[in-house]
Amino acid sequence: MKYIATIFWVFLLSQMLGYVGSAMSNSHYSMKTMAIMSLVISAAAFIVNAALPKNTSPEH
DSSP states (O other), X not given: OHHHHHHHHHHHHHHHHHHHHHHXXXXXXXXXXXXXXXXXXXXXXXXXHHHSOSOOSOOO
């Protein structure tokens, strides 16, 4: 479930960022390009999450 929620929010936020960025730079907005970028960002987030250690504090 956490993967679906992450993909949903990354997709939504990257679409918003792409739209605003294209409006500010006076360029063409492409939903397809932003969807591909959101998948890349989601994959990077999952990889970073898997690579980080889970618990580094010693237990008492």
